[in-house]
Amino acid sequence: MNARNVQAVIAAGVHHPVLLSKWQADSTLLRHKGIDPETIDLSALRKFAGLSVKVRHNGLRLDLPLTFRLMTLAELGIEVFSAYATDCDAKGHHYAKTSAERTCDLMSFLEKWLDLKQKNHSLLWDMIRHEEALARLTRSTEIAPVLVDNSDDRQPVLRSASVPRVQGRVILHRMQCDPAVVKSALFQRPPRLDLIPEETHYYCYWRKGEDDIQILDVDEFGYYALQLIDGLTSIAELNRRMGGGSRPTQAFKAALQQLAAIGIIGIHGISRARKK
Amino acid sequence: MKTLDFSQDGTSLGLAYGPGILEFLDQYPGSADYIEMPFEQLRHNPSLASVQETAPVILHCASMSVAGFIPPSQETIGAISLETTRTQTPWIGEHLAFVSADGINEEADRDTAPTNLTYTICPQLSEEAVERVSMNLSTLRPQFSAPIILENSPQYFPIPGSTMGMADFVAMVSAQCDVDLLLDLSHFMITSMNTGVDSSKEIEKLPLERVVEIHLSGMNLQDGIVWDDHAVPAPPEMFGLLRQVVKRARPRALTMEYNWEALPHPVIVSHLERARSILAHA
Numbered sequence: 001m002n003a004r005n006v007q008a009v010i011a012a013g014v015h016h017p018v019l020l021s022k023w024q025a026d027s028t029l030l031r032h033k034g035i036d037p038e039t040i041d042l043s044a045l046r047k048f049a050g051l052s053v054k055v056r057h058n059g060l061r062l063d064l065p066l067t068f069r070l071m072t073l074a075e076l077g078i079e080v081f082s083a084y085a086t087d088c089d090a091k092g093h094h095y096a097k098t099s100a101e102r103t104c105d106l107m108s109f110l111e112k113w114l115d116l117k118q119k120n121h122s123l124l125w126d127m128i129r130h131e132e133a134l135a136r137l138t139r140s141t142e143i144a145p146v147l148v149d150n151s152d153d154r155q156p157v158l159r160s161a162s163v164p165r166v167q168g169r170v171i172l173h174r175m176q177c178d179p180a181v182v183k184s185a186l187f188q189r190p191p192r193l194d195l196i197p198e199e200t201h202y203y204c205y206w207r208k209g210e211d212d213i214q215i216l217d218v219d220e221f222g223y224y225a226l227q228l229i230d231g232l233t234s235i236a237e238l239n240r241r242m243g244g245g246s247r248p249t250q251a252f253k254a255a256l257q258q259l260a261a262i263g264i265i266g267i268h269g270i271s272r273a274r275k276k
Numbered sequence: 277m278k279t280l281d282f283s284q285d286g287t288s289l290g291l292a293y294g295p296g297i298l299e300f301l302d303q304y305p306g307s308a309d310y311i312e313m314p315f316e317q318l319r320h321n322p323s324l325a326s327v328q329e330t331a332p333v334i335l336h337c338a339s340m341s342v343a344g345f346i347p348p349s350q351e352t353i354g355a356i357s358l359e360t361t362r363t364q365t366p367w368i369g370e371h372l373a374f375v376s377a378d379g380i381n382e383e384a385d386r387d388t389a390p391t392n393l394t395y396t397i398c399p400q401l402s403e404e405a406v407e408r409v410s411m412n413l414s415t416l417r418p419q420f421s422a423p424i425i426l427e428n429s430p431q432y433f434p435i436p437g438s439t440m441g442m443a444d445f446v447a448m449v450s451a452q453c454d455v456d457l458l459l460d461l462s463h464f465m466i467t468s469m470n471t472g473v474d475s476s477k478e479i480e481k482l483p484l485e486r487v488v489e490i491h492l493s494g495m496n497l498q499d500g501i502v503w504d505d506h507a508v509p510a511p512p513e514m515f516g517l518l519r520q521v522v523k524r525a526r527p528r529a530l531t532m533e534y535n536w537e538a539l540p541h542p543v544i545v546s547h548l549e550r551a552r553s554i555l556a557h558a
Contacts, residue, residue, distance in 0.1 A: 006436045006437050007344060007374050048397075
């Protein structure tokens with residue numbers, strides 16, 4: 001087998017991993033190119049294509065160091081990027097120019113590809129969303145207008161017509177682990193990822209203006225409420241959309257008051273309880 | 277602009293350019309003698325030339341496709357030549373690999389554009405490939421003001437048509453092309469593990485007296501294959517291999533390639549000290 005043909009076939013397979021499936025299905029295609037199919041390990045070539053794409057995504061490590069560390073320790077990196085390389089080739093997708101865009105593209109792929117019933121896949125999905133949220137909020141230069149001054153320590157009295165609005169930027173993620181626990185496990189020797197507890201968390205990544213980012217482990221109620229709050233919808237309507245009646249329940253109001261007290265939301269159209 | 281002084285005997289220690297390296301050198305001045313800079317990064321981001329205000333630069337390259345059948349463009353050769361002269365690099369470390377190949381068209385028998393990759397690939401390990409390297413070097417060498425030295429590739433899978441192992445191939449290239457070597461110990465160990473040979477025996481087949489520079493980095497096992505990994509520290513076995521190599525070799529430089537992400541500073545310091553100690557006791 002002449003070296004020139006061999007190199008052409010290997011390079012084509014790495015550059016266009018979709019070809020590897022074709023060659024796997026019909027080995028005569030390889031024979032036509034002067035390659036004995038018995039001498040070429042197409043599976044290894046597919047993995048190598050994954051390494052090549054993984055290296056092209058090294059720029060993402062700045063924002064996603066723990067995600068990459070997790071992929072290495074869970075022995076997922078080559079598998080993930082091999083599948084991603086094939087998927088991108090099949091779709092004719094060109095890798096984006098910026099790291100933020102590449103992260104976004106990779107996450108779109110992972111969302112469909114990962115099998116969240118597998119513990120390591122679930123950890124990876126949580127970790128990449130965790131780090132991406134932090135990176136996105138860190139990069140955020142938006143100075144959010146502070147609509148309502150919550151510094152008044154008097155309890156706001158909510159009305160049905162009051163309209164809550166998120167103050168600053170929030171990113172919400174439901175996760176099956178605590179990323180802080182995963183981080184700690186990633187630096188233990190040996191890393192026991194299997195011992196990381198699986199438990200549902202509702203995280204709110206919040207940044208108001210240029211303040212530090214806060215990660216709040218909110219309750220389910222607050223999580224879904226924050227998802228619905230759009231700055232236009234009244235408390236009564238929000239209550240209805242969350243499955244309540246037309247009159248906001250005390251529990252719902254209390255949850256909103258708690259969010260307002262933290263400062264995540266401001267509420268239009270409230271009155272203040274009198275100071276004693 | 278700083279340049280390397282090789283007037284004294286001994287091995288210079290350097291770091292491959294990557295995230296956090298300048299911060300590291302700022303915090304630990306004098307801990308490394310030079311920075312190894314990939315030509316491709318300089319080309320992509322010319323402002324990186326300012327790195328040479330911090331430390332001398334050795335140029336590394338992955339664009340010549342020395343073992344390939346598609347030569348680099350004159351524009352690329354010209355750009356490498358300019359950087360070679362500008363940086364006053366003592367040599368250009370290039371991969372003994374290919375990065376471009378003939379294109380393949382699945383649909384019709386017509387010429388297609390070459391396949392240009394972003395990551396070098398181990399060539400066929402054969403006499404034919406050695407001949408090709410020899411031809412390519414004879415064209416490339418006169419174009420640069422510094423010598424080219426060749427770096428062994430990592431081998432992840434069998435290359436069809438190969439007639440010899442990596443150590444024999446590198447030895448044959450060095451002898452037939454009269455070329456010095458950049459011995460990447462990680463690549464060598466990875467190749468040995470993936471091809472089921474004993475690295476400590478295989479390495480003795482190399483013309484170690486022709487090793488001018490050594491690379492050290494990490495590796496990891498995934499999906500049944502050992503992979504190159506510049507984001508993790510070199511394992512202890514790598515330092516054992518280094519100890520064996522320097523019994524015969526007198527490299528002029530040793531580069532830690534921890535350049536895929538910023539490693540903790542104490543790890544880099546400890547590995548530099550370890551390498552320095554091994555070199556001192558050689």
